[in-house]
Amino acid sequence: MRVADLPGRPCSLAAALQLVGERWALLAVREVALGNHRFSDIARGTGAPRDRLSARLTALVAAGVLERRPYATAPPRSGYHLTAAGRDLVPVLQALLLWGERWAADRPAVRLHHETAGHGDHPVDGTWTCRTCGEPLAGARPTLTPAGRTLLGLPPEEDPR
Template sequence: MTLVSELPGRFCSIAAALEVVGDRWSLLAVREVSFGHHRFGEILEGTGAPRDRLSARLKALVEAEVLERRQYSEAPPRFDYHLTPAGKDLLPVLRSLMAWGDRWAVETPPVTLLHHDHELAPTTVCGTCGEKVHGADVHRRSNTPTA
């Protein structure tokens, strides 16, 4: 896993997160695993990724502890992929990215997959107080101690 201190430029958790999942095939692989497609062939079919790139991304996601490999056959040895707690924490990000893409990146959303008795509209809610969070409510605070 890349440490934030190794990244050039300003200290930023977004930059650190992008080092782990910031390419197309990584997030699409996480999407496929979240849909229940655990085997390499299923993930390959769902993403459309080149085989070698998907293999490299899955290996990197396992090393970053976003996915875990589980053996499902001993002879021959075969493995499938499952979300770790870190991978499950990416699911709201994927839902938000999908909503953004539906609104801004395509003319007609290709598929509506997210339902909760109605179409799900992702939003940010404070985990402490439960209030809806708006952009103007969020301010940057440095964790760097001042002298």
């Protein structure tokens, strides 16, 4: 997608939302990430109208977020699976889930947790990690590129800290 072709302020966020910013799209990705690969299971998990869900799944396949894989030959049937792009959306879904728990839901129905042997159950928060070396940023602030400063409305020389 050409960022320059998007309306308003052109940026990668606008391009991402153009692909997955519709409610049923992200909920469909959530269901596939949770292991629901069949259309009927995705429909049940999202509560989406079947025609809208079908359109969203088709768009997500076309965008390379999901792929279809056959699971039956008679009759021919395919399930939906995450691609590398879809797997990269999982931390985004986790971040939205955590934000929703804090700011949108009166009583969260889903909680992310990490169970450790002998140490019980721990809540999970998302973290920023370096894409190259995998190290967590651990409180360090990422550096903004000139495009990032423009997106935030900051002049190039101003330090946002």
